[in-house]
Amino acid sequence: MLATLPAAEPETTQLLEVRGLSKSFRGLRALDGYALDLRPLTIHGVIGPNGAGKTTLFHILSGFLRPTSGTIYFAGQNITGSPAYRVARLGIGRTFQNIRLFGELSVLDNVKVAMQRQWPPSLVATLLSTPGFRRRERELEAAALELLERVGLARRRDQLARNLAYGDQRRLEIARAVGTRPRLLLLDEPSAGMNPSETQELLALIRRLRDDLGITIVLVAHDIPLVMNLCDRIQVLNYGKLIAEGHPAAVRANPDVIAAYLGQARRA
Numbered sequence: 001m002l003a004t005l006p007a008a009e010p011e012t013t014q015l016l017e018v019r020g021l022s023k024s025f026r027g028l029r030a031l032d033g034y035a036l037d038l039r040p041l042t043i044h045g046v047i048g049p050n051g052a053g054k055t056t057l058f059h060i061l062s063g064f065l066r067p068t069s070g071t072i073y074f075a076g077q078n079i080t081g082s083p084a085y086r087v088a089r090l091g092i093g094r095t096f097q098n099i100r101l102f103g104e105l106s107v108l109d110n111v112k113v114a115m116q117r118q119w120p121p122s123l124v125a126t127l128l129s130t131p132g133f134r135r136r137e138r139e140l141e142a143a144a145l146e147l148l149e150r151v152g153l154a155r156r157r158d159q160l161a162r163n164l165a166y167g168d169q170r171r172l173e174i175a176r177a178v179g180t181r182p183r184l185l186l187l188d189e190p191s192a193g194m195n196p197s198e199t200q201e202l203l204a205l206i207r208r209l210r211d212d213l214g215i216t217i218v219l220v221a222h223d224i225p226l227v228m229n230l231c232d233r234i235q236v237l238n239y240g241k242l243i244a245e246g247h248p249a250a251v252r253a254n255p256d257v258i259a260a261y262l263g264q265a266r267r268a
């Protein structure tokens, strides 16, 4: 009877498995042979000079861009080339280097819209404002408020998003991404524009997202102390290619990394 059993699925311990990922823009190789094995509950950092391909990598992982070649497995499923809405539904959330908020909506509504997009109510329930719909609305609001508490923006709930300080806009972006209930969250330069104390709060927030909500994190940042303190592992990209990866201390001491990036970052 054993012969009729289906072959066992290969046991995968990785949440994300990327192989040979490349992207060319008219001859320019923005990403070249990128690979990643990401264990669940890791906080993983990607660093590298401007134009190294970090945002391009995030665009591909989140389905905003199709790779020229390579494969992406998320939770054992091949998601290579899947469109962004599908990738989001499967559990990959992201933020954007250039913040994308609804400036004319309140902070609270920004989060509600993000959460609702993922699980839209039926049109009929909405139009008829059924009891079920109203209950759902209350639940949505409570969940959105809880998220704002988590990122430290609850007291700004009624402000228009465009009136928030830059650092607060970044935290609102994170709240919106977390509102889609991701298993994996990609943060593109979450500390850009933050002062040192905001950056410290951000570090604690990212740790809590991992520890309390069980979200695995990949982040891009130019803030070297943040990356070194926060990340379990780091990769360094330069001209689209991985030039180093490993534990933060080892990467920091790598001569290639110092030559390509850290020397320059220290002078900056």
Ligand SMILES: Nc1ncnc2c1ncn2[C@@H]1O[C@H](COP(=O)(O)OP(=O)(O)OP(=O)(O)O)[C@@H](O)[C@H]1O
Pocket: 025, 028, 030, 048, 049, 050, 051, 052, 053, 054, 055, 056, 057, 097
């Ligand atoms: N849509 C596009 N069309 C053409 N070239 C692009 C496009 N997007 C990115 N590039 C190029 O690809 C390379 C990588 O860009 P990318 O934005 O991924 O870099 P990055 O590492 O995120 O840089 P930064 O630290 O400045 O954000 C750059 O040379 C960039 O000019």
Ligand SMILES: [Mg+2]
Pocket: 054, 055, 056, 097
């Ligand atoms: Mg970028």
